[in-house]
Amino acid sequence: MKYIALILLTWFSTNQVGQEIYVCKNAKISLYSEAPLENIDASSAKAVSVFNATTGDLSFSLPIRSLQFQKALMQEHFNENYMESDKYPNATFKGKVSQKISGTQDGTFAVNVTGVLEVHGVKQNRTIPGKITVSKGVVSLSSEFMVLCKDHNIEIPQIVFKKIAESIQIKVAATYEAYKK
Amino acid sequence: MKKSLLILLLTVTAGVAFAQTKTDSASTDSLLNSLGGSEKSEPVIATFKSTRLILSQTTETVKKNNLNFLVVHRFGDIGGTDGGGKTLWGLDNSSDIYIGFEYGVTDNLDIDFGRSKFEQLIELGLKYNILHQTSDDHVPVAVTLIGRMGLKPYSVETNVFDDYTNRFSYLAQAVIARKFSSKLSLQISPIFLRNNLPFPYIQGNEQNIFSLAAAGRLKVTKRMGIVFDYAHPFSSFRKNSTSPYFYDASGVGIEMETGGHVFTLNFSNAKAISEMNYLADTESKWGKGQYRIGFTITRVFDLNKKHKGTYK
Numbered sequence: 001m002k003y004i005a006l007i008l009l010t011w012f013s014t015n016q017v018g019q020e021i022y023v024c025k026n027a028k029i030s031l032y033s034e035a036p037l038e039n040i041d042a043s044s045a046k047a048v049s050v051f052n053a054t055t056g057d058l059s060f061s062l063p064i065r066s067l068q069f070q071k072a073l074m075q076e077h078f079n080e081n082y083m084e085s086d087k088y089p090n091a092t093f094k095g096k097v098s099q100k101i102s103g104t105q106d107g108t109f110a111v112n113v114t115g116v117l118e119v120h121g122v123k124q125n126r127t128i129p130g131k132i133t134v135s136k137g138v139v140s141l142s143s144e145f146m147v148l149c150k151d152h153n154i155e156i157p158q159i160v161f162k163k164i165a166e167s168i169q170i171k172v173a174a175t176y177e178a179y180k181k
Numbered sequence: 182m183k184k185s186l187l188i189l190l191l192t193v194t195a196g197v198a199f200a201q202t203k204t205d206s207a208s209t210d211s212l213l214n215s216l217g218g219s220e221k222s223e224p225v226i227a228t229f230k231s232t233r234l235i236l237s238q239t240t241e242t243v244k245k246n247n248l249n250f251l252v253v254h255r256f257g258d259i260g261g262t263d264g265g266g267k268t269l270w271g272l273d274n275s276s277d278i279y280i281g282f283e284y285g286v287t288d289n290l291d292i293d294f295g296r297s298k299f300e301q302l303i304e305l306g307l308k309y310n311i312l313h314q315t316s317d318d319h320v321p322v323a324v325t326l327i328g329r330m331g332l333k334p335y336s337v338e339t340n341v342f343d344d345y346t347n348r349f350s351y352l353a354q355a356v357i358a359r360k361f362s363s364k365l366s367l368q369i370s371p372i373f374l375r376n377n378l379p380f381p382y383i384q385g386n387e388q389n390i391f392s393l394a395a396a397g398r399l400k401v402t403k404r405m406g407i408v409f410d411y412a413h414p415f416s417s418f419r420k421n422s423t424s425p426y427f428y429d430a431s432g433v434g435i436e437m438e439t440g441g442h443v444f445t446l447n448f449s450n451a452k453a454i455s456e457m458n459y460l461a462d463t464e465s466k467w468g469k470g471q472y473r474i475g476f477t478i479t480r481v482f483d484l485n486k487k488h489k490g491t492y493k
Contacts, residue, residue, distance in 0.1 A: 021209075025216055048216040050209050057209045061216075065223050071483050072244035072288070073441060080227040081403050081438075086316070086363055094210070157404060157439075179212070 020053035020103050022139050022176035029062050029172050031147075033165035040074065040165070042067040049174045051139065056097040058113055058141075060172070061090050082154050088121045093128070101132050101139075103178070108133045113143075119152040130172070139176040144169065224313035228323055228360040229368075229398060231443040231479050232283055232291075232308075235410040235432035236451060236459060237396040240325040240358040240368060242310045243285035248482045251295070253279040253454045253475070260470020271473050276452035283308070293329070299453040300380075301335045306352075314360060327354040331457045347378035350457045364406075367397040372412075372456060380461045383422070390414050392460050404438045408445060414460050430463040432475070445477040 030043035046066035051058050064085040069075035079085040095115020114127045130143035146167050149156060156166065229239035232249060243249040257274025258264040264271050281295030281304075289310040296303050306329030314323045331350035333342075342348055351374070358368035372392040379386035392414040400406035411431040419427035434447025450472045451459040465471030 021212070023212070023216060048213060050213045050216070052209050055209075059209055059213050061213055070485065072247060073481050073483065076227050077440070080363075084363070086225075155403075 021179040022051040022053065022103065023179045024049040024051075024174040024176045027060065027062075027172065027174035029060075029067075029170065031067070031168050031170050033168045035165045038074075040069075040078075040168070042069045042075070042078070044068065047172075047174070049141075049176070050179075051097075051141070051176055053101055053103055053139070056100065058093075058095050058097050058115070060093040060174075062092070063090055065089065082149075082156075083120055088119075091117075091119045093117045093126075095126075095128070097132070101134065103134055103137055103139050106134050106136065117147070119147060120154050122152040124151050137178070141172070141174045141176070143172040146170070222315045222317040222319055225316055225323070225360050228314065228358050228366045230406075230436060230438045231445070231477075233445075233477060233479070234396045234398065234408045234436075235434050235445060235447045235449055235475070235477070236412060236430055236454075236456070237368070237370065237394050237410050238308070238325075238327055238354070238356060238456075239396075240310060240323040240356045242289055242291045242308055242325065243283045243481065245285045245288045246483070246485045247285045248484055249283040249285075249291075250480045250482065251279065251281040251283070251477065253277075253281070253477045255449070255452060255454060255475040256473045258465065258471045259448075259473055264470050276473060277454045277458070279454040295455070297453065297455045297458065299455065299458045300333050302350075302455055302457060303332045303334060304329050304455060304457070306330065314358075322357050322359045325356045325358075327352070327356065329354075329457070331455070341378055341382060349377050350380070351375045352457055354456070364400040365397070368395070370394045370396075372460065374414075374457060374460050376457070376461060380458075381425075383418075385422075386418050387416055390416050390419075390460060398436065406436050407433070408436045408447070409433045410449070412456075412460060425464045426466070428463050428466050430459045431467075434475070441481045443477075443479045445475075447475045447477070448472050449475055 025048050026045050027047035027049045028043065028045045029047045032041045044062060044066040047060055047062040049060045064083050065079060069078065093115060095113040098112040099109065101109055109132045111132055112127050112129055117124050117126045128143055128145045130141055133140045147170055148167050150166065229241045232239055232241050232243060255276040257268055257271035257276055259270045268274055277297055277299040279295055279297045281293065283291050283293045285291055291308040293306040293308055306327060308325060308327045310325045312320060312324035314320055329352040333348045352372065354370055354372045356368055356370040358366060360366045372394060374390045376388055379388050392412055394412035396410040398406045398408045413429045428450060430451035432447050432449030434445050437444045450465045450467045451463045452465055453459040
């Protein structure tokens, strides 16, 4: 009894029971759109994410400037003319996962995450489908969804509209590690 | 006794842990923020849309493996004796035409080549962006250094070019720019110009001219802005000369960006496009109608390997 209690005590105090928090500091986010003249694609591996498996809270933050384009001029225009990254430096998502996921239970779960997507300073309520995989205590997440430029007040001028698609496909991939205080 | 103490401790610890579950759900945000997100200090980009304003070069350089192609044009005098309806307000004449290429060796270093109609000047230069302004103002300005060499290849009847080195001119310039907001960017540049043969070739003219230029851009919309440019050569010869009179070069215009192109439509009193020419020889005056319509077209070509998808 004494030993069990001691073990439990240590476990409680060190492991913070009930607090299954996972973090990812190098989530990959890429965007892609196909347009008649020019495909746009960019990717970043500098997004950060926090997943609280206990509460189901899931959040992402992507520094817009970290998105790397192949064409330097396209990257400059993306930041300067479209995303206005000096005013709106981050794109964020804050939501809740539809079902309870535990880091101790292996498996692949198709989930819906409902929350607020903020891009270019404009918030949109979204339900985004994704896949959470738990394997030997490693939690990873992937998702694919579309963002419409007009939903986030991203203007495409008439003169260049052929170059840019009005909907952008976003891909997210994150591998989490348990958060240690 | 020991047992009950342990149980008590256990309950308290478990209780604390349980209580934290509630508070921590709200602190996911602060945890996310503490993980990083955007960098505190980023280099400021797009201080200017192009490598040139009207008269001045900007701090911007052409990025690696990109080629910037420029066509700059100055028409004839709008007013005065050479202007008016008979020349369609100068549109019949071209004071100067400049065709240039700027190639990005690295993201910060360009090699530039161009040719002017004015004095048939051929120029070769290097442009190096040595300092980037940062978003946290740790570095408050961007600095670009420019070195150019000019050659006048035309043939003359006189013996002024008997010594071939007399055909050369050299220009050293530092451009210091600050993007004050997404709308307003200003720059100032000290320029040193050396003409081996004083230009224009008049008794008393100096070989070396030090000048100071100021220029800026105020964006009206995201893709259109007002640009202005002014240059003052510190030259006692130019100040005192009465035949001809010399004036400071200045210009004002609008700048438009459409994807890879940047257009500038402007008015200026300077007839010449190259610094080597307009700093040394601007004899036209706004007040006498000796100003002209001009335009600049720049187009950036990306010579990097065929755009391959990084999207997987």
